[in-house]
Amino acid sequence: MRHNIRIAVGPVQFRIGSDWAEPVAALARLYAAYPQDETRPADATVRLYANRPWRRWLRPSVHIGGDYIVPDALPLPLSMGLLAAEMGMNLQIALGWRRHLLLHASAVARDGRSVILSGASGSGKSTLAALLGEAGWRLMGDEFTLIDPASGDALAFPRAVSLKNEAIAEVAARVDAARLGPLLAGTPKGDIRHLIPRADAVAAMHEPVRPVLLLFPQFGGAPAIERIGEGEAFVRLTEASTNYIALGEAGFAALTRLVRETPAFTIAYPDSASGMALVEQLWAEAVR
Amino acid sequence: MSTIRTLVDLLAGRRDAAALAPREWDGVIAVARAEALLATLAHRLSGAALPQPVAQLLGDARAAAAVATAQAMWEAEMARRALGPAGVHFVLLKGAAYAAADLPCAPGRQIGDLDILVARDALPAAEAALLAAGWEWVKEDAYDDAYYRDHMHELPPLIHKLRDRMIDVHHTIIPPTARPNPDAASMLDRAIMLPNGYRVLHPFDRMIHCAAHLFADGDLAGGLRNLWDFHCLTRDFQARGDCDSGTPDGALGYDEWLGDMGYRAKLWGLGPAVRRALHLSAALFGDEADYRRLSLGDRLFRARLLARDDWGRETRPLLRLAFYIRSHWLRMPPLMLARHLWTKWRKGRGAAR
Numbered sequence: 001m002r003h004n005i006r007i008a009v010g011p012v013q014f015r016i017g018s019d020w021a022e023p024v025a026a027l028a029r030l031y032a033a034y035p036q037d038e039t040r041p042a043d044a045t046v047r048l049y050a051n052r053p054w055r056r057w058l059r060p061s062v063h064i065g066g067d068y069i070v071p072d073a074l075p076l077p078l079s080m081g082l083l084a085a086e087m088g089m090n091l092q093i094a095l096g097w098r099r100h101l102l103l104h105a106s107a108v109a110r111d112g113r114s115v116i117l118s119g120a121s122g123s124g125k126s127t128l129a130a131l132l133g134e135a136g137w138r139l140m141g142d143e144f145t146l147i148d149p150a151s152g153d154a155l156a157f158p159r160a161v162s163l164k165n166e167a168i169a170e171v172a173a174r175v176d177a178a179r180l181g182p183l184l185a186g187t188p189k190g191d192i193r194h195l196i197p198r199a200d201a202v203a204a205m206h207e208p209v210r211p212v213l214l215l216f217p218q219f220g221g222a223p224a225i226e227r228i229g230e231g232e233a234f235v236r237l238t239e240a241s242t243n244y245i246a247l248g249e250a251g252f253a254a255l256t257r258l259v260r261e262t263p264a265f266t267i268a269y270p271d272s273a274s275g276m277a278l279v280e281q282l283w284a285e286a287v288r
Numbered sequence: 289m290s291t292i293r294t295l296v297d298l299l300a301g302r303r304d305a306a307a308l309a310p311r312e313w314d315g316v317i318a319v320a321r322a323e324a325l326l327a328t329l330a331h332r333l334s335g336a337a338l339p340q341p342v343a344q345l346l347g348d349a350r351a352a353a354a355v356a357t358a359q360a361m362w363e364a365e366m367a368r369r370a371l372g373p374a375g376v377h378f379v380l381l382k383g384a385a386y387a388a389a390d391l392p393c394a395p396g397r398q399i400g401d402l403d404i405l406v407a408r409d410a411l412p413a414a415e416a417a418l419l420a421a422g423w424e425w426v427k428e429d430a431y432d433d434a435y436y437r438d439h440m441h442e443l444p445p446l447i448h449k450l451r452d453r454m455i456d457v458h459h460t461i462i463p464p465t466a467r468p469n470p471d472a473a474s475m476l477d478r479a480i481m482l483p484n485g486y487r488v489l490h491p492f493d494r495m496i497h498c499a500a501h502l503f504a505d506g507d508l509a510g511g512l513r514n515l516w517d518f519h520c521l522t523r524d525f526q527a528r529g530d531c532d533s534g535t536p537d538g539a540l541g542y543d544e545w546l547g548d549m550g551y552r553a554k555l556w557g558l559g560p561a562v563r564r565a566l567h568l569s570a571a572l573f574g575d576e577a578d579y580r581r582l583s584l585g586d587r588l589f590r591a592r593l594l595a596r597d598d599w600g601r602e603t604r605p606l607l608r609l610a611f612y613i614r615s616h617w618l619r620m621p622p623l624m625l626a627r628h629l630w631t632k633w634r635k636g637r638g639a640a641r
Contacts, residue, residue, distance in 0.1 A: 001599055013341065015314055017599050040341050041313035047599055067321045067600065096321075098352040099344070248355035 001047060007031045007089075008040070010146065010157040010205050011099065014089055015042035019050045020060065023081030030082075030160040030181050030194055034202055044096060046088035048081060064088040068095035080187050082194065086162060093144055093157070094242040100146035100155060101247060101254040104240045107140035107154055107209075108132045113287065114154045114209040115279060116145050116262075117217055118240045121189075124219035127167040128275050130195055134174050135276065139201040140209065149247070149254040152261065153208035161195040168193045170272060213286045214264035215279065221268040223278060233264035291315035291598035292512075295325065299332055299516060300573045306337040313342050315598030322600040323512045327353035327396030353396045357387050360399035363453050364388065364486065367402060370421035376414045377487065378404040379479045381458065381497065385488040386517070389480075393520030398513070401445070401454040405489075407476055408459040415443060415457070423448050423455060431631060439465045439620065461497045462505045465620045468557030470500065491525045492549040499565035500558050503589070507608070507615035511593045519569040564589060 001017030003024040008014070009031075018024050047065035050056045061075040062084040068091055076084045093102065105118035106129035117125040126142040133139030140156035147154055160181065163171050168191060172180060181194035214233055228236075237255055238244050244251045265282055269275035289297075295316050297303035308316070320326040330346035330353070338346070364384050371378055380388050383399030406414050423446035427433050436444040441464060443457040460472035475497075478490040489497060498518045502511055525545065546566075553562040567586050570579055572593070582590065592611050595604040602608060616625055 015318075039310040039339075041310055041317065041339065041345075043317075043341070043345055045314070045318045045600060047601065049601075065601075067318060098348045246352065246355065248358065250351075250355075 001049070005031075006036065006038070006042065008034060008036060009089075009159045010141070010155055011043075012093060012097065012157070013037075013040050013043045014046060014092070015044070016046040016048070016085055016088070018048040018062075018081070018085075019056050020048070020062070020078060020081060022078060023048055023062070023085050026082040026181065027085055030196055033196070033199060044089070044092035046085065046092060048084050048088065051075070064091065066092050068092055074188075076187070080184050082181065083184055083187050083189070083192055086159070086194075089159065090143060097146075098243060098246065100148055101251050101258075102241055102243045103145045103147065103237060104143070104242065105145045106142045107145040107156070108137035109140055109154075109156075109209040110137050110283070111287075112207075112209055113212040114140060114145075115213040115215060115283060116154060116211055117215045117279075118237060119217050122219065123217050124167075124269070124272070124275060125217055126161060127163070127170065127272060128217060128279065130161045130163065130167070130171050131174070131272055131276060132279065133161075133197060133201060134171070138204055139197045140205075147211075147254050147258055148208060149250045151208065152210075152254065152257050154211045155208055156201075156205045158197045158201050158205050161197065163193045163195055165190045171195055211258060211262045213282055214259070214262045215282065216264070216266045217275060218266060218268045219275070221270060223270065223274045224266075224268040225278060225282065226266045228264050228266055230259045230264075233259040233262075290594070292319050292323075292594045292596050295319050295323070295329065296512075296572050296594075298329060299325070301332070305333050310339060313339070315600075317342075317345065318600035319596050319598065322596060324398045324510060325513050325516065327398065328393075328513070328516065329396075331396040350396060353398070357394070357397075357399060359453075360384055360402065361387055363402040363448075363451070363455070366421070366448070366451070367404060367418075367455060368485070370417050370423075371406075371414060374413050374417035376406055376410050376417060377476075378406045378414070378457075379476060379487040379489060381405055381461075381489070382501075382517075385486075385494070388484060388486040389482055389488050391520065392524050393517045397517070401456050403456045403458060405458045405461070405472065405476065408472065411443065411457065411459055418446055418455065418457070422450060426454070429635075431635065435628070439463060439624075462500050463619050465624065466505065466618055468500065468504050468561070470496070470556040470558060491521070492545075492552055495521050495525070495549060495565075496553050496556070496558055496562060499553070499562040503561040503564045504558060505615070505618060507612040508589070508592050515565065515569050515572060515593060518565045519573040522566070522569065568593070 002019055003021050004017040005024045005027050006015050045067050048062050049065055051063050055061055060078040062078055062081050063075045064073055064084050064087055066088050103118060105116050106125040107114050107116045108129050117128060119125045129139055129142050139158055141158050142161040144157040145154055146157060179196040184192040216236060234255060263286060267278045269278055294312060298305055320329045327349040330349040333346060364380060381403035383397055384402055386394040386397060425444060426447050427444045433444050441458055441460045441462055445454050445456055447454050461470050462468060475489055475493045479487045480490055481487055498514060498521060502514045553559045564586060567580055567582060568590060571582055592607050595602060595607060597603050
């Protein structure tokens with residue numbers, strides 16, 4: 001395609017092609033410091049395209065394509081091309097990746113051990129992970145966490161963090177402005193601004209980490225912790241996995257092992273500070 | 289050379305995978321995915337010297353395909369458990385049949401819906417047994433339902449409510465409204481019982497069905513995969529003869545079996561489809577010895593089969609459109625087509641309001 005870029009995030013090598021220069025330039029800026037092996041073939045291809053030639057210039061709208069597509073997905077205006085690229089990359093992983101059990105979860109690590117935070121959009125898992133990533137933890141990823149079926153370890157997928165709405169100001173107050181992408185206002189997912197993970201998180205992205213804590217955060221309400229059983233954690237995580245069924249027996253074995261070996265809790269929290277404190281508290285108990 | 293040609297050459301074994309440049313793999317992988325041939329390619333290249341990331345990706349594809357095949361064959365088992373007690377005999381078609389019979393094209397071959405063939409007079413019993421066992425109609429629309437029942441070669445598609453998998457119950461191999469007229473009863477008569485208890489079509493009928501599906505029905509979407517199936521089916525038959533039916537006859541010469549199959553195909557009006565499949569599979573996947581000069585028509589089909597670029601995108605929109613129009617033309621006589629499109633258009637307008 002006319003404009004293109006290669007990006008490696010965790011174990012996945014992407015190739016992203018675009019009919020426009022802008023989304024590629026924005027990606028190039030966000031992913032400038034990521035390690036890059038030019039000889040490595042792409043695992044996943046993303047295409048950002050105009051579905052009619054004149055729509056490159058006339059009310060340009062970005063369709064998301066690639067190895068895997070969602071039929072009838074609505075295009076985005078060119079001003080949101082970066083979001084289209086992010087959605088395209090997520091889609092390829094969610095629908096195509098088979099090497100690992102894929103959890104729709106954020107994760108952070110410390111001392112070679114990790115906390116996995118799983119929850120629906122709005123649970124605050126991305127914001128918590130981003131903030132912990134600025135507070136002494138290694139950010140592993142805000143969207144996907146990969147579980148290696150062979151070892152049971154968690155693997156990082158530290159794409160640029162997608163901060164939404166109120167989380168933007170909260171995180172922006174604590175990081176260098178050079179680590180923030182452009183503000184994408186009024187997208188279908190609200191306001192979005194990307195955060196470039198810290199250099200050490202990117203440098204460590206290939207290091208596997210042992211999961212020691214499974215958390216299901218829920219934003220809102222008084223601070224509360226509730227231990228949940230293996231069965232409930234299992235069911236919640238099957239719902240949070242896009243490839244559990246496709247992996248068959250390997251997926252089942254990886255997930256049962258994860259919930260048997262890893263204590264799981266739901267946490268409710270009214271604000272980020274108390275959410276982070278709950279994570280620290282449970283971590284201290286888990287690694288004791 | 290175009291990327292899709294590179295894929296074809298890798299499948300055919302004409303090109304050394306180790307000699308591909310790293311950048312060439314990007315396109316080969318994307319095109320193979322788009323044509324549902326990635327796991328097939330992975331099996332063709334297992335053991336080849338490959339760059340480590342490619343070897344790893346193809347290993348993933350093989351593992352994923354093995355799970356998908358097991359899941360697809362579980363659907364066949366579920367159909368057997370639902371239809372067996374009802375006394376409905378069925379024959380597996382396409383991907384499930386290739387896997388059940390362990391044919392050379394089976395490893396890595398994607399299997400979508402479960403396709404089965406039953407005798408026309410067994411349709412009501414098959415339908416009742418499947419509904420009782422948890423399958424449900426997908427098409428709620430009365431026109432679509434009536435259209436399938438009156439004019440199609442299969443029941444309206446059914447999906448299992450728990451497993452979310454589709455079954456297509458065929459009573460013949462192409463729509464009765466199309467011009468060719470295959471004899472489904474004769475196909476069922478000649479079907480072969482495998483040691484695992486599944487029935488599959490006789491090798492001749494398998495090849496004829498594959499060719500009919502490719503060139504006498506549909507718009508050639510996914511056609512390259514089907515042509516690869518056809519190539520493997522003919523190669524397998526040449527190598528093993530009619531051994532599935534317990535009468536090994538590898539001694540049949542190429543022209544003899546071709547004559548036998550050709551006779552059957554011609555009888556059913558499918559001679560041209562089989563001829564085209566033979567020409568094109570030889571041209572794309574065969575040895576030089578198989579190669580025959582392609583007619584202008586064959587070349588158009590070849591161009592349509594190879595209409596994809598190195599980003600996996602569809603190319604040649606006009607040619608694709610022409611084949612799409614042809615697919616409707618093949619399926620029904622002009623007046624019926626006009627009536628069908630008129631009804632569909634009015635429904636579309638109704639839905640848009």
